[in-house]
Amino acid sequence: MLHFENDYNKGAHPALLEALSQTNLESLSGYGTDKYTLSAIDKIRQVSQCLHAQVTFLAGGTQTNQLVIDTLLKSYEGVLAAETGHISSHEAGAIEFSGHKVLTLPHVEGKLNPVDVQQFIEDFYADNNHEHMVFPGMVYISHPTEYGTLYTREELERLSQICHNYRIPLFLDGARLGYGLAADTDLDLPTIAELTDVFYIGGTKMGALIGEAVVFTKNNQPKHFSSIVKQHGALLAKGRLIGVQFDRLFTDNLYFDLGKHAIELAKELKAILREKNYRFYLESPTNQQFIILENSQLEILSQAGLVYSFWEKYDTNHTVIRLATSWSTSRDDLLALRDIL
Amino acid sequence: MLHFENDYNKGAHPALLEALSQTNLESLSGYGTDKYTLSAIDKIRQVSQCLHAQVTFLAGGTQTNQLVIDTLLKSYEGVLAAETGHISSHEAGAIEFSGHKVLTLPHVEGKLNPVDVQQFIEDFYADNNHEHMVFPGMVYISHPTEYGTLYTREELERLSQICHNYRIPLFLDGARLGYGLAADTDLDLPTIAELTDVFYIGGTKMGALIGEAVVFTKNNQPKHFSSIVKQHGALLAKGRLIGVQFDRLFTDNLYFDLGKHAIELAKELKAILREKNYRFYLESPTNQQFIILENSQLEILSQAGLVYSFWEKYDTNHTVIRLATSWSTSRDDLLALRDIL
Amino acid sequence: MLHFENDYNKGAHPALLEALSQTNLESLSGYGTDKYTLSAIDKIRQVSQCLHAQVTFLAGGTQTNQLVIDTLLKSYEGVLAAETGHISSHEAGAIEFSGHKVLTLPHVEGKLNPVDVQQFIEDFYADNNHEHMVFPGMVYISHPTEYGTLYTREELERLSQICHNYRIPLFLDGARLGYGLAADTDLDLPTIAELTDVFYIGGTKMGALIGEAVVFTKNNQPKHFSSIVKQHGALLAKGRLIGVQFDRLFTDNLYFDLGKHAIELAKELKAILREKNYRFYLESPTNQQFIILENSQLEILSQAGLVYSFWEKYDTNHTVIRLATSWSTSRDDLLALRDIL
Amino acid sequence: MLHFENDYNKGAHPALLEALSQTNLESLSGYGTDKYTLSAIDKIRQVSQCLHAQVTFLAGGTQTNQLVIDTLLKSYEGVLAAETGHISSHEAGAIEFSGHKVLTLPHVEGKLNPVDVQQFIEDFYADNNHEHMVFPGMVYISHPTEYGTLYTREELERLSQICHNYRIPLFLDGARLGYGLAADTDLDLPTIAELTDVFYIGGTKMGALIGEAVVFTKNNQPKHFSSIVKQHGALLAKGRLIGVQFDRLFTDNLYFDLGKHAIELAKELKAILREKNYRFYLESPTNQQFIILENSQLEILSQAGLVYSFWEKYDTNHTVIRLATSWSTSRDDLLALRDIL
Structure with a gap:
């Protein structure tokens, strides 16, 4: 079986398991007050060039989104997100469960268009009845998005400016941030820390067994x-x-190296897919690639041993699937995939 | 000033005030256990031809929608509604505040299309990831809708059948039900009681100072x-x-007579508007009429003393406004309106 | 039947019904923006000598308590209250439903002891684990209390000082405030407005059909x-x-006069009870009187036509009942009661 | 430094870390659908002699309590617990945050008395106003309790019978269940599965890095x-x-052996404490021991290198501290402790 279905089907990067083993029998204080947690916070502040950042470690992405959004919003506020945003569609209603509406806007390849955000907020305040409506109280973006795409620095600056003008926070979901940082991009971690009010650095999809680091950047x-x-x-x-x-992830550049590894392999994956004349659903610069298959091919590829993610129906006869590289993908995996395709 | 902006700008129908006066000094038990409440419940059962109906009186529409939806849904379920449904847009997020997502579908002149509802539910269960999504747990419709339109008996039967097939309740918001029942329609109250699982009979917009009657029809x-x-x-x-x-509303047919009065006057209002060549936004058979004005006319009509509701922008140069008749509208009001128009 | 069971078994004071009738056919704007509401706000500011007070009208006591407490508390905070406080015991868990713990303290005849409040907060912050506990975020008192008793000016000053020191709001539930203001007391409305951060002026139990006025006193x-x-x-x-x-209630001193009327009759009621050698459960200076009966008397009094409130078991053979006067109690009622007793 | 402050200051039992390493590079499906999770479920069913048990793994105790209680209660219900129960005092209001009141009863050395539970429920239903109060909807106990004490089989049978009579679930918090099972007790795992409706098997305090197994026993x-x-x-x-x-914990009896190890060392710890004439706060048969120290001793012991838990003030001059053994405590630790004491 050849696993390209996602970036979290293995356990931990070996260096992380080793760190857990080495510290295992130390007696440490609980609830995130231990010295390794404090050291990790310090390292994240350094690489983000945001020395006053407030960092908290949580278990997973949905939990993080729920906690950040619920605690920063007033009860009468909702969060603006692309209709394809993870919080809109695939978190079992966790945001609504915490009492807040997800105010959805159309997406452009998974991204929010700053023009749409500006227009929505303007229209809201222009409406005489807006006191009977849900106030836009935050902008949520994912980077990379659920479609693997990336915001440019200019786009992020514009979103940041809009949020600043209306005094609402900009929140960046970085479940796969490491892959985004390693791609061809003009957005680095210090810039993200500067332009957002809160973001999180994903661990689970970047080689950790568990864990996301929430970073509040503006005190x-x-x-x-x-x-x-x-x-x-x-x-x-x-x-x-x-x-x-x-x-450990933020020691010896490991987090960034794992990202680079996956992006390099993603480029090779794209080359193979192009060579084999597969049709791309969109152009993704990160570790998730989406291709359009005839439905008849789905079963054939499965039987050949390829494990992929069913993404969505394209039309009656075609389906979009996802193939993902990760910190754990090897060149041998790619060679084997090439043979199957 | 000529008030056509809505159907709740007056106090109560005089007969209701009189009933309050006549009973005012009687000592009655509290919290909805008094004899008048019990009598009202009995009368609603009779006119609904639903003798086992469970009836509760609440203060207003948003409160009623929130209570019904929150208590009938499981935590992991959301409610299907038209994007123009009152719960989607104008209740300040009351449904999400109670923990549930409003799953919006496109509207057809304010109505849900049964085909869309069926498709949504089918697609939901066909999705491999649906356990990570919000389950469709109820269908919400308003009748009349926010645009004054009405479901046909056949449409309601189809929605009822779909809900029955998936074992989810059908909830009808009847904030203006009396106006709907008095219009040209093949849907009467007993049929609504039969085809829905829960509905409410609006009082506030039908001549009461306050109050909506929630009717659970299926025990x-x-x-x-x-x-x-x-x-x-x-x-x-x-x-x-x-x-x-x-x-009092359900004594001597008053509730139905008030509806008839408003609908007759709405027909006359439509005739006047047609005569004066106003452009209708859509064809509404009930007491709310929506017309498209050039923006320049808005101020002119206001200055002439007409109070209307701004509804929505139609395009850059045009605006949709609402004119509503009600139990309290008089023929003199219409004559005065005719003069202004 | 002789009704002394509570202070809300009648409808409205006739002057209020008359005001509703007189204004009934005026077209007014909705949602609390009409001129009568604005006038009422202004009058409440005047009588409270708190010209910047922010006043909102709500339907009932539980709704008011829930809204005030939920919106002023942070999610990690609870509200301190006497174990006999209405929010602790008789609101069906409305405070917890909104997400907050009621932190109960022992009561002294229905009142919180400032010493207990100070001690609780000190102990809380002294506890090393307090970050894992519910923070005391507000002090809730009722005045009169559920047992009819009143805080003295000195007690309210001490509670106010404690709240001020810990920067948490003091909230006074005035469901029966009018009766409290008319009793022998050194606490008047301006002092209450000065010493509390938010309080409400009860209408439902003071002759209104519905309604409580929430007053935020500190902007x-x-x-x-x-x-x-x-x-x-x-x-x-x-x-x-x-x-x-x-x-209307705050025109021509009506609210205060209704309170005085009930307190005068309560004094006469107490005299009758003393004359007949009934045993008081506690000394209440307001309109609610609590007496201890042998269980055998309960049925006898009921059969004689007296309607009272069962309050609580006193011991195996005795029961505490409540008799209440109100704005609607008459001297004839007292004479009839005297005959029964 | 000698660590007796709690049972979770180390990482994982080495066998668990080894199991994580061995399976680390296997590609597994996510969200608890992998084969190891399924195998663990099967083993828990076996040792509980409850083959139809429904088992779910969660991250921690507060999360587990919140999820179980919130999902089994109706909105109008609360959970009965000892005032010293973890959910009452040390979970930052997590139960109230989910909308439910914790109905507290006095404790007897950390335990609920079945007589008190029965009386509370009887009194509740005897109260005429109980529809305005929070319904008792579940009984929560911890076993071992927060004071290390254990329910007897007879006590659990009585609680189970009461819950059965009133058709409410009995929930057992087993954060330290392994230590309870290994102590002198007539309660084994199959009996607990039989007498409760839901319980959880704690992992975090029994040698796991993270994890609690929730077991629904009655379908x-x-x-x-x-x-x-x-x-x-x-x-x-x-x-x-x-x-x-x-x-791994349920392979080769490991979970039970870890419990036995800690209980054996706890007995030796008690012997040392007795030998040194320390005063016990209560008699605990499990791994947590509570002793009463003069305040002056606190600092002396700390300086000697002993890490203990401050528990509560006993009186002005005395303090209760906790010493805990665990799966990771060694005989050398005890010898060193003996020297310090």
Whole structure:
């Protein structure tokens, strides 16, 4: 079986497991107050060039999105997101469960268009009845998006400016941030820290067993945030589990190297797909590639041993599938894939 | 000033005020257990030809929608509604505040198309990832809709059948039900009681000071519903305030007569508008009429003393406004309006 | 039947019904923006000697408590209250439903002891684990309490000082405030406005059909409060219903006169009870009186036509019942009661 | 430094880390559908002698309590617990945050008395106003309790019978269940599975890096539970992290052996404490021991290198501290402790 279905089907990068082993029998304080967690926070501040950043480690993406959005919004506010945003479609209603509407806008290859965001907010305040409507209280973007695409620096600047003008936070979901940073892009981590109000650095899809690092960049972490995390059932007694892994990820450039590895292999994957005349659904510069198959091919590829993700119906006869590289993909995997295709 | 902006700008129909006066000094039990409330419930059962109906009186439409939807849905379920549905757009996020997503579908002149509902549910269950998505757990319709339009009996039967097939309730928001029942329609109250699982009979827009009657038609009222109402802060100590009014509304056919009055005047209003060559936004058979004006006319009509509702922008140069008749509109009002137009 | 069971078994004071009738056919704007509501707000500011007060009218006590507490607390905070406080025991868990713990303290005849409040907060912050506990975020008192008792000016000053020191709001539930103001007391309305951060002036138990006036006294009303009220399903389309009644209540001293009337009759009631050698459960200076009966007397009094409230078991053989006077109690009622007793 | 402060200051038992390493590079399906998770479920069914049990793995205790309680209760219900129960005091209001009141009863050395539970429920239903109060909808116990004490089989049978009579579930919090099972007790795992409706088997305090196994024993797991878990932000993409650890814990009797080890050392700890004339706060048969120290001793012991948990003030001059053994405590630790004491 050849696994290209996602970027989280393996366990941890070996260096992270090793770090867990090496620190395993140390007695450490609980709930994210241990020295490895503190060290990881410090390293994230350094690489983000945001020395006053407030960093908290959480278990997963949906939990992180729910906690950030629920705590930064007022009760009468909703969050603006692309209709394809993860919070809109694939988190089982976690945002609404916490009391807030996801105000969806059309997407352009998974991205929000700053013009649409500006227009939505303008129209909202122009409406005489807006006190009976849900206030736009935050802008949520994912980077890379659910379609693997990336915002340009200029796009992020424009979104940041709009949010600044209306005094609402800009939140960047970085579940796959490492892959985004390693792609051809003019957006680096310090710029993201500067232009957003809060973002998170994904671990689960970047070689950690578990863990996402939420970074509040503008001294805007809600007061008593750890109590809020506890109240959501999201505070781990052994916070070290995530702290040790992130401490290692941000040692010796590992996080960035894992991203680069996956992006290099993604480029080779694209070359193979082009060579074999596969049709791309869109142009993705990151580790997720989307191609359009005739429905008849789906079963053939499965039987040949390829594990992919069914993404969506394209039309009656065609289907979009996802192939993803990751920190754990090898050149041998690509060669084997080439043979199958 | 000539008031056509909505159907709730006056107080109560005089007969209701009189009923409140006549019963005012009687000592009655609280929280909706008084004899007038019980009598009103009985009368609603009779006119709905649904003798086992469970009826509860609440204060307003948003409160009613929130209570019905929140209590009938499981936490992982959302409610299907037209994008123009009141719960989607003009209730300040009350449904999401109670934890549930409003799953919006396109509207056809304010109505849900049964084909779209069927397709949405089918697609949902066909999706491999649907356990990570919000389950469709209820269908919400308004009748008349926010655009004054009405479902046909056949449309309601089809929606009812779909809901039945998927074992989810069909909920009809009848904030203006009396106007809908009095229009040219093949849907009467007993049929609505038969085809829906829960609906409400609006009072506030039909001559009451306050009050909506929620009717659970299939012995499906949530257990301990009055405790739930109390917990939402929606249980009135002096439940008589609503009970007495509904008891009077359903005495001597008053509720239906008020509807007929408004619909007759709405027909005359339409005739005047046609005569004066106004352009209709859509064909509404009920008390709300929507016309398209050049923006320049808006101020002129206001200055002439007409109070209307701004509805929405039509295009850069045109605006949709609403004119509504009600139980309190008089022929003199129409004559005066004719002069202005 | 002789009704002493509570202070809300009648409809409205006739002057309020008359005001509703007189204004009934005026066309007014909705949602609490009409002129009578604005006038009522102005009058409440005047009598409270708090000209910048922010006043909102809501339907009932539980709704008011839920809205005030939920919107002023942070998610990780709870509200301190006496174990006998209405929010602790008789609101069907409305506070917890909105996400907050009621942190109960022992009561002294229905009142919180400032010493207990100070101690609780000190102990909380002294606890190393307090980040895993619910923060005390507000103090809730009722005045009169559920047992009819009143805080003294000194007690309220001490509670106010404690809240001020810890920067948490003091909230006074005035469901029966008019009765409290008319009793022998050194606390008047301006002092209450000065010493509390938010309080409400009860209407339902003071002769209104419905309605409570929430008063934020320190320019501390949550932003976009009307949207929040709407979101809770608590915004009435015909806000005039409450506005007109409060406008009348605060015209010609009516609210205060109704209180005085009930307190005078309560004194006469106490005299009768003493004369007949009934045993008081506690000394209440307001309109609610609590007496201890042998269980055998309960049925006898009921059969004689007295309607009272069962309050609580006193011991195996005795029961506490409540007798209440109100704006609607007459001297004839007292004479009839005297005959029964 | 000598660590006796709790049972979660180390990482994982080495066998669990080894299992994670061995399976690390296998490609597995996500979200708890992998083969190790399925195997762990099967093993838990076996040792519980409850072959139809529905088992779900979650990250931590507060999360588990919140999910179980919120999903099994109706909105108008609360959960009965001892005032010292973890959900009452040390979960930052997580239960109230999910909308439910914790109905507290006095504790007897951390335990609920079945007589108190029965009385509370009887009194509730005897109260005429109970529709305005929070319904008792579940009984929550911890076993071992927060004070290390254990229910007897007879006590659990009585609680189970009461719950059965009133048709409400009995929920056992087993954060330290392994230590309870290994102590002198007449309660084994199959009996617990039989007498409770849902319980959880703690991993975090029993040698896992993370993880608790929730066991619904009566085919009563809420429908679409994984969607609910997702909606709470509690579904791990790499469910294998917990599945692999529990699969190992229930292989070769490891979970039970770890419990036995800690209990043996706890007995030796008690012997040392007695030998040194320390005063016990209560008699605990499990791994947590509570002793009363003069305040002056606190600093002395800390300086000698002992890490303990401050528990609570005993009186002005004395303090209760906790010393805990665990799967990771060694005899050398005890010898060193003896020297310090």
